[in-house]
Amino acid sequence: MQPSRIQIGRTVKDVSVSASQDQADVEKVLAGDISGFDGIVRRWQSPLINLAYRFCRDRGRAEEMAQEAFLRAYRALNQWRKDAAFSTWLFALATNLYRSELRRIPAKMVALEDIAEHISEPRDSRDWDGGLEDRSRDDAIRRAVFALPAKYREVLVVFYFHGRDVTATAQSLSLPEGTVKARLSRGREILRRKLPQLLITLRWREKEA
Amino acid sequence: MTHDDLDRVLSHEEGILPSSSFATSVMDAVRQEAAAPTPIRFPWMRALPGLVATGLAFAWAFLILFKMTRAAAQFSATEARVLALSLPTDIQPTWITLAVLVTAASLAVSVRFASGRS
Numbered sequence: 001m002q003p004s005r006i007q008i009g010r011t012v013k014d015v016s017v018s019a020s021q022d023q024a025d026v027e028k029v030l031a032g033d034i035s036g037f038d039g040i041v042r043r044w045q046s047p048l049i050n051l052a053y054r055f056c057r058d059r060g061r062a063e064e065m066a067q068e069a070f071l072r073a074y075r076a077l078n079q080w081r082k083d084a085a086f087s088t089w090l091f092a093l094a095t096n097l098y099r100s101e102l103r104r105i106p107a108k109m110v111a112l113e114d115i116a117e118h119i120s121e122p123r124d125s126r127d128w129d130g131g132l133e134d135r136s137r138d139d140a141i142r143r144a145v146f147a148l149p150a151k152y153r154e155v156l157v158v159f160y161f162h163g164r165d166v167t168a169t170a171q172s173l174s175l176p177e178g179t180v181k182a183r184l185s186r187g188r189e190i191l192r193r194k195l196p197q198l199l200i201t202l203r204w205r206e207k208e209a
Numbered sequence: 210m211t212h213d214d215l216d217r218v219l220s221h222e223e224g225i226l227p228s229s230s231f232a233t234s235v236m237d238a239v240r241q242e243a244a245a246p247t248p249i250r251f252p253w254m255r256a257l258p259g260l261v262a263t264g265l266a267f268a269w270a271f272l273i274l275f276k277m278t279r280a281a282a283q284f285s286a287t288e289a290r291v292l293a294l295s296l297p298t299d300i301q302p303t304w305i306t307l308a309v310l311v312t313a314a315s316l317a318v319s320v321r322f323a324s325g326r327s
Contacts, residue, residue, distance in 0.1 A: 142218070
């Protein structure tokens, strides 16, 4: 089933959630009222599912991983020390879980060299309604990120998810900012080196079609 | 392909909507979790005597080993070999009996804890 889509380009910044709302809900849960957790789930379900989706590219699995992240957050709620925003803590917990889940059962990987092959297959009839070249190229780029080695892929996924915020990325991945910057640079360099050839192949395939 | 192109494409990725039942399903799981009995904590206080006894046994064993090493250093190589061969015959039955007793005791204590009789 093709997932219904929304624009989440600036997911975290766009979610206008007051920290006090999160804090109030957490205190409610810690006082024994589970219904407080419902507010947390409803506020953060979309970002957490979308982050998981960017890690695994599988809607069903993304929801399963997000559900597990919420459960772990519920279990560890008393460990949130309030020195950072609740969302920072939640994203770090979820990112950590997603990374270990994908290390345990890796997502279906496609080698950088084989991406053009996959892109040439239309996934959705809407893909062919104009803007074909742009869509295909953008799709190729996103898939290319997915084919990067894990340490670069994780940093790129989280960095763009957080609206290019290095600090938030470093906090989510529990890495020093310097390491994040170095991996970003290296990951982009690999992409820049591999993409031209990939896009030429793609363009050639489109002309053939 | 420049960094800006990459940034533009990767920053504007379309997302997915959570399925309508997602929040309900998470809350069901949370309620189940909350209703489940809290896990039994490890009985540190009860285990303490056993842990202390184990520590003492190890310390005693190291002491004996240390004494034996020092004693062996006083003999010639041949005498040490003879001594090493003769020692186990004296010690083995004692150690085997002790090991069997310790195993039986720990088994009895475990069964007692597990069956809830304390």
